Amino acid sequence: MNSMEKDTRLIGREALAKLFAQWLGEGRRILAPKQSNDKVDFAEVETPGEVSLDPVQTGQSPKGALFPRVEELFSFPSRDGRVELRERDLAALKPTVVFGLRPCDAAALAALAAIFNWDSADALFSARLAALTTVGVACNRCDEYCFCTSLGGGPGATTGSDILLTDMGGGEYLAEVISEKGRQAIQGAGTLFQPALGKDKESRLARVEKAFDLDKVKPALEALFDDEAFWVEQSLRCLGCGACAYVCPTCACFDIQDENGRRLRCWDSCGFGLFTLHTSGHNPRPLQSQRWRQRLMHKFSYMPERQSVLGCVGCGRCSRACPVDMNILEHLRAVAEAKP
Amino acid sequence: MTTADVFKPFLMRIDKVTEETPDVRTLRLAFQDEREGRGFTFRTGQFGEYSVFGEGECTFCIASPPTRQGYIECTFRKAGRVTGALADLEAGETIGFRGPYGNVFPIDEWEKKSLLFIAGGIALPPMRSVIWNVLDLRDRYRDITIVYGARTVADLVYKSELAEWEKRPDVRLVATVDPGGQTPDWKGEIGFVPAVLDKLAPASRDTVAVVCGPPVMIKFTFPVLARLGFAPEKIFTTLENRMKCGVGKCGRCNVGKHFVCKDGPVFTFAQLQEMPQEY
Amino acid sequence: MQALRSKARELLATKTVQVIIGYASGGGGRARAVFVREAAKADALVFDDSCQQNLAVYFSKPEVRKLGKAALVATPAALRAILQLAAENQIAEGELLALAVGGDDVVPLATFAAIEAHVAARDGDWSAAEKEELQKYEAMGLEERRRFWEEQFSRCLKCYACRAACPLCYCTRCTVECNQPQWIPVPAHDLGNLEWNVMRAMHLAGRCVDCGDCGRACPVNIPLHLLNRRLIREVFTVFGSRSGRSAKGDNALSTFKPNDPEDFIQ
Numbered sequence: 095m096n097s098m099e100k101d102t103r104l105i106g107r108e109a110l111a112k113l114f115a116q117w118l119g120e121g122r123r124i125l126a127p128k129q130s131n132d133k134v135d136f137a138e139v140e141t142p143g144e145v146s147l148d149p150v151q152t153g154q155s156p157k158g159a160l161f162p163r164v165e166e167l168f169s170f171p172s173r174d175g176r177v178e179l180r181e182r183d184l185a186a187l188k189p190t191v192v193f194g195l196r197p198c199d200a201a202a203l204a205a206l207a208a209i210f211n212w213d214s215a216d217a218l219f220s221a222r223l224a225a226l227t228t229v230g231v232a233c234n235r236c237d238e239y240c241f242c243t244s245l246g247g248g249p250g251a252t253t254g255s256d257i258l259l260t261d262m263g264g265g266e267y268l269a270e271v272i273s274e275k276g277r278q279a280i281q282g283a284g285t286l287f288q289p290a291l292g293k294d295k296e297s298r299l300a301r302v303e304k305a306f307d308l309d310k311v312k313p314a315l316e317a318l319f320d321d322e323a324f325w326v327e328q329s330l331r332c333l334g335c336g337a338c339a340y341v342c343p344t345c346a347c348f349d350i351q352d353e354n355g356r357r358l359r360c361w362d363s364c365g366f367g368l369f370t371l372h373t374s375g376h377n378p379r380p381l382q383s384q385r386w387r388q389r390l391m392h393k394f395s396y397m398p399e400r401q402s403v404l405g406c407v408g409c410g411r412c413s414r415a416c417p418v419d420m421n422i423l424e425h426l427r428a429v430a431e432a433k434p
Numbered sequence: 435m436t437t438a439d440v441f442k443p444f445l446m447r448i449d450k451v452t453e454e455t456p457d458v459r460t461l462r463l464a465f466q467d468e469r470e471g472r473g474f475t476f477r478t479g480q481f482g483e484y485s486v487f488g489e490g491e492c493t494f495c496i497a498s499p500p501t502r503q504g505y506i507e508c509t510f511r512k513a514g515r516v517t518g519a520l521a522d523l524e525a526g527e528t529i530g531f532r533g534p535y536g537n538v539f540p541i542d543e544w545e546k547k548s549l550l551f552i553a554g555g556i557a558l559p560p561m562r563s564v565i566w567n568v569l570d571l572r573d574r575y576r577d578i579t580i581v582y583g584a585r586t587v588a589d590l591v592y593k594s595e596l597a598e599w600e601k602r603p604d605v606r607l608v609a610t611v612d613p614g615g616q617t618p619d620w621k622g623e624i625g626f627v628p629a630v631l632d633k634l635a636p637a638s639r640d641t642v643a644v645v646c647g648p649p650v651m652i653k654f655t656f657p658v659l660a661r662l663g664f665a666p667e668k669i670f671t672t673l674e675n676r677m678k679c680g681v682g683k684c685g686r687c688n689v690g691k692h693f694v695c696k697d698g699p700v701f702t703f704a705q706l707q708e709m710p711q712e713y
Numbered sequence: 714m715q716a717l718r719s720k721a722r723e724l725l726a727t728k729t730v731q732v733i734i735g736y737a738s739g740g741g742g743r744a745r746a747v748f749v750r751e752a753a754k755a756d757a758l759v760f761d762d763s764c765q766q767n768l769a770v771y772f773s774k775p776e777v778r779k780l781g782k783a784a785l786v787a788t789p790a791a792l793r794a795i796l797q798l799a800a801e802n803q804i805a806e807g808e809l810l811a812l813a814v815g816g817d818d819v820v821p822l823a824t825f826a827a828i829e830a831h832v833a834a835r836d837g838d839w840s841a842a843e844k845e846e847l848q849k850y851e852a853m854g855l856e857e858r859r860r861f862w863e864e865q866f867s868r869c870l871k872c873y874a875c876r877a878a879c880p881l882c883y884c885t886r887c888t889v890e891c892n893q894p895q896w897i898p899v900p901a902h903d904l905g906n907l908e909w910n911v912m913r914a915m916h917l918a919g920r921c922v923d924c925g926d927c928g929r930a931c932p933v934n935i936p937l938h939l940l941n942r943r944l945i946r947e948v949f950t951v952f953g954s955r956s957g958r959s960a961k962g963d964n965a966l967s968t969f970k971p972n973d974p975e976d977f978i979q
Contacts, residue, residue, distance in 0.1 A: 132934055153934075181442060191804075210683055213645075214682075215439065215461075217439030239741075292472060330746075330774075333770065335872050335875035340932070341870075346685065348678070348685070349821040350679065362684070362685070363684075364685055373513045378712040382774070388688075391690070391691075396688065399691055400693075417878050417926075419745035421739075424740075434864065
């Protein structure tokens with residue numbers, strides 16, 4: 095992609111509405127941040143007017159577009175005592191545009207893909223990913239929980255977005271067309287765009303300060319693994335719910351459940367006490383401190399080592415959602431600065 | 435386009451149910467679709483996900499050896515929702531099977547060596563696959579010793595096979611039950627596996643040890659083996675962490691950075707020494 | 714706040730307790746739990762309107778128990794939680810020192826009787842705003858109420874933050890995790906969410922101490938405390954009892970009396 099010439103244009107709010115209409119006309123559904131009750135979360139929209147880009151971040155990540163909280167893997171209708179397996183029709187999955195995801199969420203797609211496809215391909219995940227186009231919106235604001243820049247990302251980073259928009263003010267967006275999927279999403283819509291005329295997004299971007307040295311985190315985590323006192327101290331107030339995992343754009347632990355003739359995959363979390371419990375009653379991770387360690391190890395040590403990608407993008411959702419104010423940024427800083 | 439992927443099980447017909455103990459069963463399974471069966475191969479040590487449709491899946495090793503073709507077997511204790519449902523099934527009924535998954539016992543590397551198998555309780559099944567595998571290729575190996583212990587005589591599984599091994603001149607079987615677990619006519623040893631092993635004091639020279647059993651048995655057996663001169667890389671075991679997917683995705687079975695489902699279930703004691711205590 | 718800090722310093726210095734479970738300043742203007750073990754660190758303690766979490770929840774956490782005898786900075790709801798935990802034999806006399814807070818005052822309460830008296834002396838009704846919220850909800854017709862909860866529960870992720878935050882949800886294996894039979898569907902679909910949330914509320918009927926932490930913990934802002942409040946009112950109307958007032962209370966929904974007017978149980 096680097097070898098290609100950078101494709102940057104301008105698009106106005108009204109033209110964006112036409113682009114939405116074009117996508118709907120092509121049979122795509124559009125998921126975008128939408129206000130409902132007192133929360134802004136990804137939901138189906140038809141016009142840019144329904145989209146709310148006001149909050150720094152949505153409460154939940156857009157990962158449900160690829161990894162829904164419950165999905166059928168296959169069904170097994172039973173006829174006259176004979177079991178028959180009926181697979182999902184992947185061609186029936188609706189092509190989807192996720193609009194308005196932040197650069198951190200776009201970067202998270204690589205982590206999800208690494209988990210689902212690192213060894214054998216996960217057909218359902220891969221089919222959803224193939225049918226997904228991401229139109230990101232760069233961040234012009236951030237808050238104290240954001241730390242994308244500490245992990246190699248940034249408020250204007252293009253990784254994972256097929257098209258990245260930056261709000262230039264005055265109802266105008268700078269559109270960077272990043273990928274082939276992005277080009278396809280605006281095919282035939284050339285007249286909706288104006289030339290960028292050298293406009294630059296940098297001045298519009300939020301300033302997210304680097305909070306720690308990422309290079310120190312992995313070795314520090316590994317050195318700290320057996321330091322029980324450290325992990326107990328770090329996680330004393332953690333109550334072991336799954337809020338952090340469920341709002342996380344990269345957490346992908348799952349359970350498999352049979353129900354009403356269907357085999358379902360549903361979200362699960364390594365933070366739950368029963369997650370690793372053996373039938374015998376033995377539990378390899380009986381304490382919350384060990385489960386909190388697992389959460390950090392998985393994202394910052396195991397995934398980089400086994401799947402060559404970080405399991406965190408610095409979106410800060412877990413910290414915002416945590417009922418007891420566990421702040422992952424603080425914990426990473428503590429790890430990076432720990433002297434085991 | 436369909437989800438012909440890792441989560442879709444083979445349909446298996448239960449051909450035979452053996453009641454090993456009141457709560458342990460062995461199922462012999464054949465592929466409902468013979469073509470699928472012909473294309474199926476596995477190696478000893480590997481495991482699978484067995485499903486009772488409507489109840490869910492559970493994880494066991496393949497307890498039969500790859501040298502016996504046309505079927506696979508699994509042995510399980512009735513303990514939870516899925517194993518409870520599995521235990522209620524009869525010959526002729528259908529279950530699902532996904533696999534084979536995981537790594538293998540490196541039996542090719544063990545050729546021309548003596549083999550010492552040490553198993554406790556319900557952990558004989560993973561060992562049974564490899565025992566029959568090497569017995570079916572008997573001339574490639576030297577002495578074969580099997581130390582098997584259970585809490586009581588009633589808890590010993592594969593009783594007819596134990597009798598068969600007992601009779602074979604080319605196998606040395608030492609069966610033991612925990613003190614108090616013997617019956618009046620019990621002719622085997624009485625004592626815990628590590629103590630019986632200590633007394634037996636098998637030679638470690640050119641010998642590979644395979645240990646499968648509950649964590650407490652493994653914990654006390656390793657030091658005995660070390661005293662007998664077994665190098666950590668000559669001691670093999672299998673880990674049995676909880677799993678859902680079996681294919682390195684669901685996030686459950688990891689021991690540190692290792693996926694038990696992908697990098698295991700077979701590990702050497704040398705590997706375990708380098709791994710965190712998350713099993 | 715100064716009274717609280719000096720009390721904490723004294724308790725730690727005299728080794729009366731090994732840890733003070735209290736509040737410290739957190740992120741985004743929030744307060745967070747802190748576990749102070751050294752007198753020199755008592756200045757981390759704060760108490761103001763942002764301190765809402767019911768810290769009694771930490772009493773059942775093994776890592777916290779291991780720290781030794783604790784003094785708990787206790788809001789009125791936390792005091793009620795301690796009494797209810799005592800009534801359910803989860804906490805024994807003398808195991809915990811409550812530091813009742815409110816305003817600038819800190820009142821050490823060493824016995825259940827002292828906590829009972831303290832709670833009784835200050836027991837009040839719901840605030841006007843709280844009453845209005847509940848009335849608005851109770852004014853809904855049955856069908857409207859059903860739709861209201863269907864919409865609310867459709868957002869439930871089954872992260873169990875409500876359960877984790879609740880001091881009375883101390884079971885090591887929750888009903889939702891019992892699968893023989895599978896009482897509650899595991900997945901976060903409509904039926905699973907409805908059954909989970911109704912079950913959670915019902916298991917707290919006659920036990921809930923009305924701290925509101927379930928609703929506060931919810932990452933998708935489901936007003937779970939409304940269900941609990943409705944049941945608190947119901948239990949009070951039918952049985953005349955309010956949980957968290959006595960260390961020896963009977964639980965309305967798990968106490969059998971031979972002269973029960975209902976005949977389904979006989």
